[in-house]
Amino acid sequence: MDKIFCPESIAVIGVSERPDNLAAGIVGNLQRFGYAGPIYAVGRQPGMRDDIPILPSVEALPEAVDLAVILTPAATVPDLMDACGRKGIRRAVIESGGFSEFSEAGRALEKQVRTVARRWGIRFVGPNCISVINTETGLCLPFTYLDPAALRRGPVSVLAQSGGVSITYALLLSEAGLGVNKVVSMGNKADLDEVDYLTYLLDDPGTEIICLYLESMEAGRRLLELASASPKPVIVQKVNRTSASTQIALSHTAALANDDRIVDAALRQAGVARAVSFDDGVRLAQGFTLPPVRGRDLLVISRSGGHAVVAADAADAAGFRLMPIPQDFADHVRQSFRADVIAPTNPLDLGTVFDFTVYAQITEEALHRLDPAALLLIHTYSAGSEGEISRRMARRIGELIQALNKPIALCAFSQQDEIERLKAHTTAPVFTEIEAAVRALAASRERYARSSVLVPLPPPPKERPHEVEGVLKYSGVLTTDLSLGLCAAYGVPTDEWAVVEDMDGAALVAAALGYPVVLKLLAPAVIHKSDLGGVMLNIADRKALQQAFVALTEQLALEMQDGYRGVLVQRMFSGGREVILGGKRDPSFGPVVMFGLGGIYVETFDDVAFRLAPLSRAEAEEMIAEVRGSRLLYGIRGQPPADMEALVTALLAVSDLMVACPEVVEVDINPLLVFAEGAVAVDARVVVRQ
Amino acid sequence: MDKIFCPESIAVIGVSERPDNLAAGIVGNLQRFGYAGPIYAVGRQPGMRDDIPILPSVEALPEAVDLAVILTPAATVPDLMDACGRKGIRRAVIESGGFSEFSEAGRALEKQVRTVARRWGIRFVGPNCISVINTETGLCLPFTYLDPAALRRGPVSVLAQSGGVSITYALLLSEAGLGVNKVVSMGNKADLDEVDYLTYLLDDPGTEIICLYLESMEAGRRLLELASASPKPVIVQKVNRTSASTQIALSHTAALANDDRIVDAALRQAGVARAVSFDDGVRLAQGFTLPPVRGRDLLVISRSGGHAVVAADAADAAGFRLMPIPQDFADHVRQSFRADVIAPTNPLDLGTVFDFTVYAQITEEALHRLDPAALLLIHTYSAGSEGEISRRMARRIGELIQALNKPIALCAFSQQDEIERLKAHTTAPVFTEIEAAVRALAASRERYARSSVLVPLPPPPKERPHEVEGVLKYSGVLTTDLSLGLCAAYGVPTDEWAVVEDMDGAALVAAALGYPVVLKLLAPAVIHKSDLGGVMLNIADRKALQQAFVALTEQLALEMQDGYRGVLVQRMFSGGREVILGGKRDPSFGPVVMFGLGGIYVETFDDVAFRLAPLSRAEAEEMIAEVRGSRLLYGIRGQPPADMEALVTALLAVSDLMVACPEVVEVDINPLLVFAEGAVAVDARVVVRQ
Numbered sequence A, B: 001m002d003k004i005f006c007p008e009s010i011a012v013i014g015v016s017e018r019p020d021n022l023a024a025g026i027v028g029n030l031q032r033f034g035y036a037g038p039i040y041a042v043g044r045q046p047g048m049r050d051d052i053p054i055l056p057s058v059e060a061l062p063e064a065v066d067l068a069v070i071l072t073p074a075a076t077v078p079d080l081m082d083a084c085g086r087k088g089i090r091r092a093v094i095e096s097g098g099f100s101e102f103s104e105a106g107r108a109l110e111k112q113v114r115t116v117a118r119r120w121g122i123r124f125v126g127p128n129c130i131s132v133i134n135t136e137t138g139l140c141l142p143f144t145y146l147d148p149a150a151l152r153r154g155p156v157s158v159l160a161q162s163g164g165v166s167i168t169y170a171l172l173l174s175e176a177g178l179g180v181n182k183v184v185s186m187g188n189k190a191d192l193d194e195v196d197y198l199t200y201l202l203d204d205p206g207t208e209i210i211c212l213y214l215e216s217m218e219a220g221r222r223l224l225e226l227a228s229a230s231p232k233p234v235i236v237q238k239v240n241r242t243s244a245s246t247q248i249a250l251s252h253t254a255a256l257a258n259d260d261r262i263v264d265a266a267l268r269q270a271g272v273a274r275a276v277s278f279d280d281g282v283r284l285a286q287g288f289t290l291p292p293v294r295g296r297d298l299l300v301i302s303r304s305g306g307h308a309v310v311a312a313d314a315a316d317a318a319g320f321r322l323m324p325i326p327q328d329f330a331d332h333v334r335q336s337f338r339a340d341v342i343a344p345t346n347p348l349d350l351g352t353v354f355d356f357t358v359y360a361q362i363t364e365e366a367l368h369r370l371d372p373a374a375l376l377l378i379h380t381y382s383a384g385s386e387g388e389i390s391r392r393m394a395r396r397i398g399e400l401i402q403a404l405n406k407p408i409a410l411c412a413f414s415q416q417d418e419i420e421r422l423k424a425h426t427t428a429p430v431f432t433e434i435e436a437a438v439r440a441l442a443a444s445r446e447r448y449a450r451s452s453v454l455v456p457l458p459p460p461p462k463e464r465p466h467e468v469e470g471v472l473k474y475s476g477v478l479t480t481d482l483s484l485g486l487c488a489a490y491g492v493p494t495d496e497w498a499v500v501e502d503m504d505g506a507a508l509v510a511a512a513l514g515y516p517v518v519l520k521l522l523a524p525a526v527i528h529k530s531d532l533g534g535v536m537l538n539i540a541d542r543k544a545l546q547q548a549f550v551a552l553t554e555q556l557a558l559e560m561q562d563g564y565r566g567v568l569v570q571r572m573f574s575g576g577r578e579v580i581l582g583g584k585r586d587p588s589f590g591p592v593v594m595f596g597l598g599g600i601y602v603e604t605f606d607d608v609a610f611r612l613a614p615l616s617r618a619e620a621e622e623m624i625a626e627v628r629g630s631r632l633l634y635g636i637r638g639q640p641p642a643d644m645e646a647l648v649t650a651l652l653a654v655s656d657l658m659v660a661c662p663e664v665v666e667v668d669i670n671p672l673l674v675f676a677e678g679a680v681a682v683d684a685r686v687v688v689r690q
Helices: A023-032 A074-087 A104-120 A163-175 A194-203 A220-229 A243-253 A260-269 A278-288 A305-317 A327-337 A357-370 A386-404 A416-424 A434-449 A466-472 A480-489 A503-513 A524-528 A542-559 A599-605 A617-626 A628-634 A644-660 B023-032 B074-087 B104-120 B163-175 B194-203 B220-229 B243-253 B260-269 B278-288 B305-317 B327-337 B357-370 B386-404 B416-424 B434-449 B466-472 B480-489 B503-513 B524-528 B542-559 B599-605 B617-626 B628-634 B644-660
Strands: A010-013 A039-042 A047-049 A052-055 A067-070 A091-094 A123-125 A132-134 A153-160 A180-185 A209-214 A234-238 A297-302 A374-380 A408-413 A497-500 A517-521 A535-539 A567-571 A577-586 A590-597 A608-612 A664-674 A679-681 A684-688 B010-013 B039-042 B047-049 B052-055 B067-070 B091-094 B123-125 B132-134 B153-160 B180-185 B209-214 B234-238 B297-302 B374-380 B408-413 B497-500 B517-521 B535-539 B567-571 B577-586 B590-597 B608-612 B664-674 B679-681 B684-688
Touching (some): A074 A104, A153 A194, A163 B408, A305 B163, A374 A386, A374 A434, A386 A408, A408 A416, A408 B163, A480 A644, A480 A679, A497 A503, A517 A542, A542 A567, A577 A628, A590 A617, A617 A628, A644 A664, B023 B039, B153 B194, B163 B209, B163 B278, B194 B209, B234 B260, B327 B357, B357 B386, B374 B386, B480 B644, B480 B664, B480 B679, B480 B684, B503 B517, B590 B628, B617 B644
Parallel strands (some): A067 A091, A153 A180, A153 A209, B010 B067, B153 B209, B209 B234, B374 B408
Antiparallel strands (some): A047 A052, A132 A180, A517 A535, B517 B535, B517 B567, B590 B608, B664 B679, B664 B684
8 A cells, every 4th residue: 555655656647748638637746746756657649748758658668667547538447457567567546437437338347447457466546536645755646736835734634435525625624724644535446445545544654633535334344443443533424314415426436325323323333523514524633633532521711702602502512511610710810810800700701811921821720720621712813913922822822732731722713814824823723613613622522432442243153052043044024933032042031922823722821821911923924914913912811812813813814824833922011111122234334233212202203322233231321321212211200210221131132133143134122111120022023134 | 873883973082192002993993994084082191193183081072073982991981971972972882891791880880871871862882892893984993903804895784792703703704705784793782782783784775684693682572573574684693502601691791591492483483594603604694695595496516526425415404305307408418518417417417527617508507497496506626727717607607696596506615715716706605615505595495485474562452351351360370270261261272171169069060071070179389389289180980079079178178278269170081192382471582382292202302392472373383393293193103183273273372362461471281182173271370470
């Protein structure tokens, strides 16, 4: 990968003398950004471009360059790759479009390119990509004009599925004063993909923060495991959230949409911050350049009372606590700095203090004496005589962040050119929106407060209990007895039940369990056709049992013969709180566990929580707390609290099942009844795919 | 008010030669902004400031100026106002702090200022304010340095409760390329308040859009009635949303917090867009400079596929529909403009079109042929050779907006200095964030789609029914019979009931109504002490009635004698869907109507809707639709739908009651049972304040 980001020689293929030649833009960018190695140009027509001779073929190159950059019509690419291979070139960036994103013919062409590359051992970026940039070496491969003055070198590396977005991020990060280190737009990912790039960037000394823009997350699990295990903050902007945008993405980079709620849960579980826009990605990156925020106590210092009220709103919305300020601190400030601080409130209003050197002093004093988890300093000033002293203050804040290792978010309001000057004078990130600053601090807090690391999915056990193997030889939607049996095998609490063939059996079992009982017909057809019924609830006595049994099995006689397994007899439960547990095998993230309250809550309020399996106990507890309706479980309105321990156990059991049984694609326990003591899975439905 | 914003002469009071003199900043701003009338300076020490002689007193002024601007210690202000009065000056801006926002003594001083002003007929801004700006006349009264280059003249006027925020808005609106017309920071509003300023600005020819920043809304109702009746778009940033910020506001401008949900509902009802941050206020203003968005069909044209996916996400989240594009349009575009459009999709991807003049042509063609409600044009380009042609394109988009009277949101991505150039070259608002552009379009759509105008509160009727007057002579929390009676008088559906004194009466009534029945003790003490019970439900027969009656009245004998009204006998209902209706008299907004589903939903999911009374039928229907849990009323899971007509009638009845009875401060109908046919208020609680 180093040869891609730090090549010692480059050949740009596709250059001509024509003014609208795109590949020449690559040569121009390399020259402007001061790339130091030799740059060769290859094109069909000999000539000169930007003082570089255009060589007629790859063969004509004087050396096997470290990196070939190809921007020619798609149809020519396989042969060019072959020529590169023969020449001994082993790394390429294919910027040409017209491959799988464009047509079926393009898809075939892309396959051909991959085959040629494999033959020669060539690793490549793209096709259909724009950016590979390394500001450390002057590597700048986009074919569109880029201005070195607009692209600042910094600690953030960008990995984007879209070329246009990669450049937008690079420019916005530079404008914010942060700058970029490495940028790559992945294009169609015919060879190298996000896992390859992320692995490299997590290990790259120049990269401190990584910002990913993704339209799909096929390798979601692996990607998040990498991010979760790394000390480097990772920001992900996952777009393509809705059905509307899914359609465009399909025609754009052939992306698969993920269930956005699962994406959300997975990112949080991995300690990855999710950006909701480009600007949001930039502000999150700004926040991660600060020392970690560890705790909820925020101190706000402001010169404008109005901005202070806005900050208080933002702090509250982001889950911060405006820590109380003791009177003696206010007294101390007043005496030591002769600062006419109105009252010991948080936000601390410095509206009457016009000497800004005092701001940095009060900030330092507050960090020492009050030790907040984070400090937000809002500085409103005019560009006139207040400019110079404000820049000095901002520089000092940058030094304080380093010296005290404390997160200080500086949020400045002045005229635009003055803010630009301020940014240039401090190492502190400068925010220009209060909500953005608070959001960045909160994202840092969430990252460093997470209770666990997303662990790699363990391999399924070699041996599984006999009864599990028995159930998993079936395929499709399992009948209730098999589903409950599988759940029980992994520790989901269930009650006793029995499967009977005839009325006599049913009567014996019912008498043993005690009335009232439930009968369920065990036949695949019942599962698929809910209008057939197949369930008889609340059977009070033997007489009712007889009627119910006849009614059920009459249905059977008419409709269902295949896969018939008999009739299930269960106790009828009443009371208890209804919850739903689920498991799903996601194509991107693997096994996922779901928790929600009874049907109405899930459907109407979308009040469910997801986590990737395996679940830790802490994560299971978090899931329950995350569902708002869980309040009902804690015993409101005089009801006793539900047995939360039993519920946690059940969730962990579903997690175990999903990990141990890769054949299971879906589990639906609906409902699990949770009592004051214990819980019982009343109904379950497992889907197996061999 | 004209004399405040367009004075022909100004005296600045509080000027001295000292370098840190604040009032001199006002003189400096007036000079820099080219204020054309005479500027006088008044101060205690004679001298010169900025070529203006400092006069020793108000008396020494050569004329009764149109406007006095005072920035002196608070204690000196009453006498100075008196001197102004004697001099014949009738308008003032008091920028000095140290009044009611500061201390009790300051509050007394403020009262004194008001008394003096009333005596002389002086109308004034402040005290404790910073900004009165009118870019049309060069009036610029802040004492902090402002740069004319950073303050652009434009169509937006700003009305802010905070001085710092007023300047932030003025700068941000200018940066966005919009500019400001008039700016005022209201300070403590000892005389002129938001209603005065808004009335003026709504009538001011220079003002096309008004942006309000408010920390409280004491005059909320009046303010919103004005805004609602005006054709000028009004944007409100109401901060101080949470308890945390309420505390600061109290110590800042003595603001009262409003229930934020009521604020939200009221703003929406009035067709006012609510800004959630300064930047959001600016983008909403940008959107309102465009022709109205009328409908949900959005067309997105983008050069970058990634940006297109982001736009699709944003459009979906904002309730837009990406209208389908017919194949023949794509064909037409391809033929007419030789544009290699990949597919007839929306977003329309112009990634392969490098001639930007075609962008404006396609935009025009799309508006003609497809007639979307709004068009979002996302333009990603580089600052090099693409700059000039992009600016031409942007200029053309500005012309198209005017010529076709259609909203086109231009969202541009390039390096910062290039974007600044682009803004300077077009009359179209230039957005720099996709979500911001879509948000602005959606706010316009919401404003122009609203079903009604917030009507002024009608006066209560002179005559009310006899039974209403009878009930309203009571005070405090009314007993259930009185509460239900009052609700019934305004049309809330109720069942029959009777109040009895003894067991025989109860038995007669129960027999007439039919068992099962409910008994409720009618005594104020029961209302206040819920642990006393006072309610017996589901009484099945006469024997149970006897026991219940004794149990209830025994409680009474022990505890409650005062205000005892007997025992209420009602039918016991079962079935029906439980909803809650409420009314509240809000200190800022007057009568408010509330709707929600049964207790658990209201408490756990905060799933309630508010509207200011009087309610229109359409608004009542909207309220119901707004509550997510209302799905349950439409008959899910095989239940019949609830009688929505009866529910609407009940809501309108609560609205009527709240309007007709100003003594009623609270109504709580909990529950109203809604059946498949009809509805019944089972319990009600009315609070009366005389």
